[in-house]
Amino acid sequence: MIVIMKPKSPLKEIMMLKQKIEMDNDVSVNVIQGKEYCVLGLIGDTTTVDAGKIRANEFVENVKKVQQPYKLSNRLFHPDNTVVKIKDGSIGGDELAVIAGPCSVESEEQIVSIAKDVKKSGAKFLRGGAFKPRTSPYSFQGLRVRGLELLKIAREETGLPIVTEIMSTDMIDRFVEDVDIIQVGARNMQNFELLKQLGKTKKPILLKRGISATIEELLMSAEYIMSGGNENVILCERGIRTFETYTRNTLDLSAVPVIKKLSHLPVIVDPSHAAGIWWMVEPLAKAAVAVGADGLMIEVHNDPVNAKCDGQQSIKPKVFQKLMKDIDKMINAGMSREYDVVNI
Amino acid sequence: MIVIMKPKSPLKEIMMLKQKIEMDNDVSVNVIQGKEYCVLGLIGDTTTVDAGKIRANEFVENVKKVQQPYKLSNRLFHPDNTVVKIKDGSIGGDELAVIAGPCSVESEEQIVSIAKDVKKSGAKFLRGGAFKPRTSPYSFQGLRVRGLELLKIAREETGLPIVTEIMSTDMIDRFVEDVDIIQVGARNMQNFELLKQLGKTKKPILLKRGISATIEELLMSAEYIMSGGNENVILCERGIRTFETYTRNTLDLSAVPVIKKLSHLPVIVDPSHAAGIWWMVEPLAKAAVAVGADGLMIEVHNDPVNAKCDGQQSIKPKVFQKLMKDIDKMINAGMSREYDVVNI
Amino acid sequence: MIVIMKPKSPLKEIMMLKQKIEMDNDVSVNVIQGKEYCVLGLIGDTTTVDAGKIRANEFVENVKKVQQPYKLSNRLFHPDNTVVKIKDGSIGGDELAVIAGPCSVESEEQIVSIAKDVKKSGAKFLRGGAFKPRTSPYSFQGLRVRGLELLKIAREETGLPIVTEIMSTDMIDRFVEDVDIIQVGARNMQNFELLKQLGKTKKPILLKRGISATIEELLMSAEYIMSGGNENVILCERGIRTFETYTRNTLDLSAVPVIKKLSHLPVIVDPSHAAGIWWMVEPLAKAAVAVGADGLMIEVHNDPVNAKCDGQQSIKPKVFQKLMKDIDKMINAGMSREYDVVNI
Amino acid sequence: MIVIMKPKSPLKEIMMLKQKIEMDNDVSVNVIQGKEYCVLGLIGDTTTVDAGKIRANEFVENVKKVQQPYKLSNRLFHPDNTVVKIKDGSIGGDELAVIAGPCSVESEEQIVSIAKDVKKSGAKFLRGGAFKPRTSPYSFQGLRVRGLELLKIAREETGLPIVTEIMSTDMIDRFVEDVDIIQVGARNMQNFELLKQLGKTKKPILLKRGISATIEELLMSAEYIMSGGNENVILCERGIRTFETYTRNTLDLSAVPVIKKLSHLPVIVDPSHAAGIWWMVEPLAKAAVAVGADGLMIEVHNDPVNAKCDGQQSIKPKVFQKLMKDIDKMINAGMSREYDVVNI
Structure with missing residues (x-):
C-alpha cells in the first residue's frame, strides 16, 4: 500500500x-x-x-493499493486452475462446460422437454429459475419451491445436474439438499449475509458478477464464500451496465482473461442475460469460447413467445443445437484458448 | 406501451x-x-x-414503455407529498430532516458523545451502523446486535430516533422492535426477499439507491415494499457509479427533482457516501438543500482517524455545526426549494 | 416517432x-x-x-423515436453488405482484413521492419500514427508530416496500403494524396467539421467509435461522411469507457452483431486500444473474429519497452505471427461467422 | 510515480x-x-x-501516478484563484458570473430581444450558438458566420460580452476578432489541434468538459491551451454520460469542489445541457451556486416550442428572472461558498 x-x-x-x-x-x-x-x-x-x-x-x-485485497481466490497463492467437481462432471477443467435451460421453470412438461433437448445437443448442466428476482413486484416471481421439485424431476429424467438461483438465507438448507450448483444472482453479489452462509456449505456456488461490480469486487465476493470454508466457487460474467442502450447490458468479455490472470477460479459467460436479445446469443457465445471461458450459461426455451420470463433472450432448441455444433468446430480447430503472458 | x-x-x-x-x-x-x-x-x-x-x-x-411501471409510488395517482412520521418528527414535510452520526457504532462512549453533539447542532435523527456491509470479509463487520443495544442507549440519552441498516430477513423482528427507521443499503436495493418482508411491517424504511440503479428501478424497489402494505418509504440518493474515479461515486443531485416529479415519496441525500471524501460533504450537502431534498444523511465522527469504518468521509462535530448554521441561513433566505413545472 | x-x-x-x-x-x-x-x-x-x-x-x-435517424448507413435501405475497396484489397468482403503496425511511426528502420514482419504473418494493411492525439501536451505528439513520408516508404517496400489518423481539416489534401485509408480517431468521432470535409473526398475512412458514443451516434457520424458523398466508411469498435478500471476501456464486442444488423457498413475491432494491455490482445482478437468482425486493427512493435507511444499494448511480431496462425485455424474450422436472425 | x-x-x-x-x-x-x-x-x-x-x-x-500530470493549471504551483478578465467583467472573482441566452442564434430580433431580457435579470454575458455541433447531419447546423454578425449586433445593443462555440481551426482568426469568450464544446474537449491553436491566442476560452472526460482529462486539455501561452481558461461542468436515461446527462456537481481543490482556474456550471430538461434548470442552477461554482451558463429562449435547437431545455425569460432573484437571496444569505479543507 x-x-x-x-x-x-x-x-x-x-x-x-x-x-x-x-x-x-x-x-x-x-x-x-x-x-x-x-x-x-x-x-x-x-x-x-x-x-x-x-x-x-x-x-x-x-x-x-499495491497488493490485491483477496487471498484465497488469488492466483498468486494458488497457481493452478481450480476445477470444481459436480457429480460426474466438472467446471474449470479441459472441457467446456455448457449450462442450458429456460429462464424460469414453468411446468413439468416444459422443463423435462427442454432438459432432454439441451442434453441431446451437448449441454452438461440444466439451468432453470425457481425463485426469480424481478424488477417489478407485479411480474411473475417463479414457481418457487414447486419449481425446485420440477427441476429434480428433470434431473431424474436426464441425469443432468441442476443449477438454480437462491435469493435468501432461509432457503439454504433446502438448496443444499436439492440442487447441484447454487447460483447467486448479479443483484445478490454483495448480499454478504447470504455469501457468508453459503461459505459454510460445501456446495458449488455459481457467483454472477453484479451489473456494476468491478472484477476486484467480484473476487472479494468470492473471498467471502471461500473464507467461510467453501472453495467451490465458479465465477460468471453476464454483462455490465454502461451507457449503451441497444443491448440490455454490455458483455465484458475482457473480464475473462483478466480473471484468469488474477484468480485460479473457473469463469463462465452468460450471453443471454448480457445482451437480452436472443439473436445475439450465438455470436457472443462463440466469442466467449474464443476468449477462453471455461463454460457458457445459455437460455433455451421451446416456446419463447409464451415464456413466463425473458422470452426475448431465449434461443430455441434448434438454434442451440446449431450453436453447439459450431462451438465443437471451434474447439476442434486446435487454436489455443489458454493465454499466457510472455511477450516473446 | x-x-x-x-x-x-x-x-x-x-x-x-x-x-x-x-x-x-x-x-x-x-x-x-x-x-x-x-x-x-x-x-x-x-x-x-x-x-x-x-x-x-x-x-x-x-x-x-409509455406508462410508468410503478403505481403506489407514482405521483400521478397520489399528487400530494407523503410525509413519513417517526415519533415526534417526520420526513417529507416542511422541515429539512437531518440524520447524522458515525458510520459504525464503536462503543457506548463514542455513540452517545456523537449523538449529543449532532443533536446540539440541530440533527433530528441519529444514524450509526451496527451491521456493516463491507466489500472485504477481512474488514470490520460492525458490532452487530451489540451495536443495536448501544444505539438504544444513545436514543435514551438524547431522545433522537435511530436509523440503522438491516442486512438480512432474519433480523427483521429485532429491528422492528429496536429501531425507528430501518435502512436498506445500496447493495440490497434489489434484495427482493428482504423488501417483501419489510413490506409486511409498518416501520419507516429508508431505501438507498443502488450504485447502478436507475431512478425507475429505485421506485420499483419502493413499490415492492409498498405493495406489501408498508407505505412509509423514504428514498435516498447516495451517488452512482460512473467512470470518474476522483470521487468514490458521483452524487446525482438531478435525481432529487426527478424523483419529486415522478413520486410523492420523500427523498433525502447522503453526501458522505457519495463522494467518500470528508471535505466534499459540506458543499454537496448545501447543494442537496438547494436542489430541493427533504433531508440529509451525514456521517459525523469525533475521531475520524481512528474510526473503525469510513473515517475518510466523516466530518467532525465542529464542521457539522458550521454546516448546519449555513444551511439555516440558506433556508431562511426564503428562496424557493419546491420546483413546479410551468414554463411561464 | x-x-x-x-x-x-x-x-x-x-x-x-x-x-x-x-x-x-x-x-x-x-x-x-x-x-x-x-x-x-x-x-x-x-x-x-x-x-x-x-x-x-x-x-x-x-x-x-421509432425510426432510426440514419438513412445512408441503414441496412433497411441497403440490404447488402458494403465492401470498401482499397487498392487490390478490400474490407467488408469474405476475407478477414487485418491491419497491423506500430502505434506511432518512429523511424524508417522501425516502420519498414515492422511492416515486413506483419506482412509476412498475413496482415493486409499497415497502420502507424504520424499525428498522435495524446492526453498530455507533454507527451510525444508524433513525427507528423515526416511520419507520413516514412509510411510511404514502408508502403513502397512492402506493397501494404497504409492507414493513419487525421487530426484536423487542414491536412485533408495531404492525406488524400498520401494515404490509403484515413483514420478518424475516437476523440474526433464527433468533430463534425472534419467529418463534413472528409465526406467531400472519395477516400476510405476508418471511423472509430468514441469512447462514450452509442452505436447510434457512431452511425450518425458515418452519416455525416456519407451524406457528403463519400460512402467508403469502415467502422471500428475500440472499447468504451465504463466503471471498470483494470482495462483501459471495455471492448464492446456485442457492438459488432448490432452494427451488422443495423447497417451495411463493414466493422472491424481494435483490441489493442480497448484493453490497453498487450497480453489481452490475443484472446480479444480471436473473440472479435468469432463474433463476426470484418477485420482487426492490431498494434505490433518490435521493441515495446522502447516504443514512443503505447508500448504497454503492443505485441511483438512473433506473438502476432502466432495469433494469425490461430485465427487461420478458426476461420478454416468452418463455423459460421455470419449471423442471421431467425429463431427457428 | x-x-x-x-x-x-x-x-x-x-x-x-x-x-x-x-x-x-x-x-x-x-x-x-x-x-x-x-x-x-x-x-x-x-x-x-x-x-x-x-x-x-x-x-x-x-x-x-503520484504527481498530477498537469502543471500550469495545478493549484499546487499557483495557489491563488485565477480571475479571467473579459472587458469590464470577469469570471472567477467574488461575483457570480451568469452567462445566458439561446441555444442558437436564429434572427436579429430573437437574439437582441433575449439579450435585453437576460441583461435586465442580471446576466453578465450573452451566449448564443452560431456554429452548432449536431448529432445528425440533417439537423439545423446554425446560422454560422451570419450568426456571429447577429451576436455582434446584440452586443452592440446591450453591452453584454458574447460567448459562442468554435468548431474548427480555420475560424480562429474570425472568432478572435468578433467574440469575447470562445467556447470549446464538450465534443471538442480533446480536439488537440484546436486547443493548440487557441493556446496561441490571448482570448478567454470556455472549455467544456467532455461527456466522458475525467476531471484530470479536463485539466489536461486546459493544459494544452495554457502551455501554448494562453492562461485565460474557464472550465465548465455540463454533465457526464452515465447509465441513467431520465436526464440526458448526469450533472456532476462534485466536480466543482474537486476542480477548485486541484486547480486555480474558474469553473462554471451549465445545467441546461446537463439535464436536457427545462424544468430542471432552476433547481440545478441553485445547487451549482451552493456547491461553489464561479458562474452559470443558462439557456433562455423567448419561444422554446419554436426554437431551432434544444427548445426542451430552454427556460423562458420570466423563469430566468425568478431564478436570478432566488440566486440573489442565496448569495445574500451569507453562507459560505468557498470551501477549505481543514477537518477541525
Whole structure:
C-alpha cells in the first residue's frame, strides 16, 4: 500500500503517521521524499490495513493499493486452475462446460422437454429459475419451491445436474439438499449475509458478477464464500451496465482473461442475460469460447413467445443445437484458448 | 406501451400479434401503419404486460414503455407529498430532516458523545451502523446486535430516533422492535426477499439507491415494499457509479427533482457516501438543500482517524455545526426549494 | 416517432400540437387516447423532425423515436453488405482484413521492419500514427508530416496500403494524396467539421467509435461522411469507457452483431486500444473474429519497452505471427461467422 | 510515480529497470522490497515520464501516478484563484458570473430581444450558438458566420460580452476578432489541434468538459491551451454520460469542489445541457451556486416550442428572472461558498 502525503506536509506529521500505521498494523513503513510529494510505502500483509482510516488523516492526499485485497481466490497463492467437481462432471477443467435451460421453470412438461433437448445437443448442466428476482413486484416471481421439485424431476429424467438461483438465507438448507450448483444472482453479489452462509456449505456456488461490480469486487465476493470454508466457487460474467442502450447490458468479455490472470477460479459467460436479445446469443457465445471461458450459461426455451420470463433472450432448441455444433468446430480447430503472458 | 414491428412484417403476423396481446392482457391494441414501420399502441393498464414475451416475437423490433411501471409510488395517482412520521418528527414535510452520526457504532462512549453533539447542532435523527456491509470479509463487520443495544442507549440519552441498516430477513423482528427507521443499503436495493418482508411491517424504511440503479428501478424497489402494505418509504440518493474515479461515486443531485416529479415519496441525500471524501460533504450537502431534498444523511465522527469504518468521509462535530448554521441561513433566505413545472 | 402527452393534458392542447407537428413537418399524426396517457404517433419520414421542439411543449411528457435517424448507413435501405475497396484489397468482403503496425511511426528502420514482419504473418494493411492525439501536451505528439513520408516508404517496400489518423481539416489534401485509408480517431468521432470535409473526398475512412458514443451516434457520424458523398466508411469498435478500471476501456464486442444488423457498413475491432494491455490482445482478437468482425486493427512493435507511444499494448511480431496462425485455424474450422436472425 | 513489479520478479530485472528509468528520465528510483511485491518509487518531475513504456516491461504489474500530470493549471504551483478578465467583467472573482441566452442564434430580433431580457435579470454575458455541433447531419447546423454578425449586433445593443462555440481551426482568426469568450464544446474537449491553436491566442476560452472526460482529462486539455501561452481558461461542468436515461446527462456537481481543490482556474456550471430538461434548470442552477461554482451558463429562449435547437431545455425569460432573484437571496444569505479543507 502506498500513502501519498499532501504537498508540504510537515515532517513531524509524516513521522507520526508512519508510527501510527506501524503500531496499528503488522507492517513496516518506508518513507520516500520526492520533490513535491512525500510517499509512504507499507511493507507486509496490507490486506487488513484500513485505507479509510489513513485517508482520514488530514495530511494524506491519497492511498493506493499495491497488493490485491483477496487471498484465497488469488492466483498468486494458488497457481493452478481450480476445477470444481459436480457429480460426474466438472467446471474449470479441459472441457467446456455448457449450462442450458429456460429462464424460469414453468411446468413439468416444459422443463423435462427442454432438459432432454439441451442434453441431446451437448449441454452438461440444466439451468432453470425457481425463485426469480424481478424488477417489478407485479411480474411473475417463479414457481418457487414447486419449481425446485420440477427441476429434480428433470434431473431424474436426464441425469443432468441442476443449477438454480437462491435469493435468501432461509432457503439454504433446502438448496443444499436439492440442487447441484447454487447460483447467486448479479443483484445478490454483495448480499454478504447470504455469501457468508453459503461459505459454510460445501456446495458449488455459481457467483454472477453484479451489473456494476468491478472484477476486484467480484473476487472479494468470492473471498467471502471461500473464507467461510467453501472453495467451490465458479465465477460468471453476464454483462455490465454502461451507457449503451441497444443491448440490455454490455458483455465484458475482457473480464475473462483478466480473471484468469488474477484468480485460479473457473469463469463462465452468460450471453443471454448480457445482451437480452436472443439473436445475439450465438455470436457472443462463440466469442466467449474464443476468449477462453471455461463454460457458457445459455437460455433455451421451446416456446419463447409464451415464456413466463425473458422470452426475448431465449434461443430455441434448434438454434442451440446449431450453436453447439459450431462451438465443437471451434474447439476442434486446435487454436489455443489458454493465454499466457510472455511477450516473446 | 408501444410495440415497433420490424420493417416489412407481414400484415397477417401483425394482426396475430395484436390478437395475442389482447387475449393475454386487459388492453386493446391500436395499429398505426407508417411508411417503413408499423407500430402497435397498447391502451389500458400495461404495468403487468410482459414486454419480454412480446419482444420474443420474431417480427418485433422493439418495445417501448409509455406508462410508468410503478403505481403506489407514482405521483400521478397520489399528487400530494407523503410525509413519513417517526415519533415526534417526520420526513417529507416542511422541515429539512437531518440524520447524522458515525458510520459504525464503536462503543457506548463514542455513540452517545456523537449523538449529543449532532443533536446540539440541530440533527433530528441519529444514524450509526451496527451491521456493516463491507466489500472485504477481512474488514470490520460492525458490532452487530451489540451495536443495536448501544444505539438504544444513545436514543435514551438524547431522545433522537435511530436509523440503522438491516442486512438480512432474519433480523427483521429485532429491528422492528429496536429501531425507528430501518435502512436498506445500496447493495440490497434489489434484495427482493428482504423488501417483501419489510413490506409486511409498518416501520419507516429508508431505501438507498443502488450504485447502478436507475431512478425507475429505485421506485420499483419502493413499490415492492409498498405493495406489501408498508407505505412509509423514504428514498435516498447516495451517488452512482460512473467512470470518474476522483470521487468514490458521483452524487446525482438531478435525481432529487426527478424523483419529486415522478413520486410523492420523500427523498433525502447522503453526501458522505457519495463522494467518500470528508471535505466534499459540506458543499454537496448545501447543494442537496438547494436542489430541493427533504433531508440529509451525514456521517459525523469525533475521531475520524481512528474510526473503525469510513473515517475518510466523516466530518467532525465542529464542521457539522458550521454546516448546519449555513444551511439555516440558506433556508431562511426564503428562496424557493419546491420546483413546479410551468414554463411561464 | 411517438409523442407521449402528460396525463390529463387538455384535448384542445393535444389537437393544437397535432396540427403544429403536421404543419411543421411532412408527417401525419395519429392520436391514441389511453387510460392515463394520450400518445401521438407520427407517420412519415421523421428523421428530420425536431424532437426537442416537441419536447419543449409543456404538455409533452416524452418523445420516443421509432425510426432510426440514419438513412445512408441503414441496412433497411441497403440490404447488402458494403465492401470498401482499397487498392487490390478490400474490407467488408469474405476475407478477414487485418491491419497491423506500430502505434506511432518512429523511424524508417522501425516502420519498414515492422511492416515486413506483419506482412509476412498475413496482415493486409499497415497502420502507424504520424499525428498522435495524446492526453498530455507533454507527451510525444508524433513525427507528423515526416511520419507520413516514412509510411510511404514502408508502403513502397512492402506493397501494404497504409492507414493513419487525421487530426484536423487542414491536412485533408495531404492525406488524400498520401494515404490509403484515413483514420478518424475516437476523440474526433464527433468533430463534425472534419467529418463534413472528409465526406467531400472519395477516400476510405476508418471511423472509430468514441469512447462514450452509442452505436447510434457512431452511425450518425458515418452519416455525416456519407451524406457528403463519400460512402467508403469502415467502422471500428475500440472499447468504451465504463466503471471498470483494470482495462483501459471495455471492448464492446456485442457492438459488432448490432452494427451488422443495423447497417451495411463493414466493422472491424481494435483490441489493442480497448484493453490497453498487450497480453489481452490475443484472446480479444480471436473473440472479435468469432463474433463476426470484418477485420482487426492490431498494434505490433518490435521493441515495446522502447516504443514512443503505447508500448504497454503492443505485441511483438512473433506473438502476432502466432495469433494469425490461430485465427487461420478458426476461420478454416468452418463455423459460421455470419449471423442471421431467425429463431427457428 | 510508483511502479509495481510482478511477484517473484528477478532482482536483476528489477535493477535493470531501475537503471533504464533513471537513464531515460530525470528521476531517481527508490526500490522498496515488500513481502510479495517489489515497488519502485520514482522521485523527481515525473510529468514527462512515459508510463506506457514502463508498463511494456514484462516484469511490471502496474504503474500508478503520484504527481498530477498537469502543471500550469495545478493549484499546487499557483495557489491563488485565477480571475479571467473579459472587458469590464470577469469570471472567477467574488461575483457570480451568469452567462445566458439561446441555444442558437436564429434572427436579429430573437437574439437582441433575449439579450435585453437576460441583461435586465442580471446576466453578465450573452451566449448564443452560431456554429452548432449536431448529432445528425440533417439537423439545423446554425446560422454560422451570419450568426456571429447577429451576436455582434446584440452586443452592440446591450453591452453584454458574447460567448459562442468554435468548431474548427480555420475560424480562429474570425472568432478572435468578433467574440469575447470562445467556447470549446464538450465534443471538442480533446480536439488537440484546436486547443493548440487557441493556446496561441490571448482570448478567454470556455472549455467544456467532455461527456466522458475525467476531471484530470479536463485539466489536461486546459493544459494544452495554457502551455501554448494562453492562461485565460474557464472550465465548465455540463454533465457526464452515465447509465441513467431520465436526464440526458448526469450533472456532476462534485466536480466543482474537486476542480477548485486541484486547480486555480474558474469553473462554471451549465445545467441546461446537463439535464436536457427545462424544468430542471432552476433547481440545478441553485445547487451549482451552493456547491461553489464561479458562474452559470443558462439557456433562455423567448419561444422554446419554436426554437431551432434544444427548445426542451430552454427556460423562458420570466423563469430566468425568478431564478436570478432566488440566486440573489442565496448569495445574500451569507453562507459560505468557498470551501477549505481543514477537518477541525
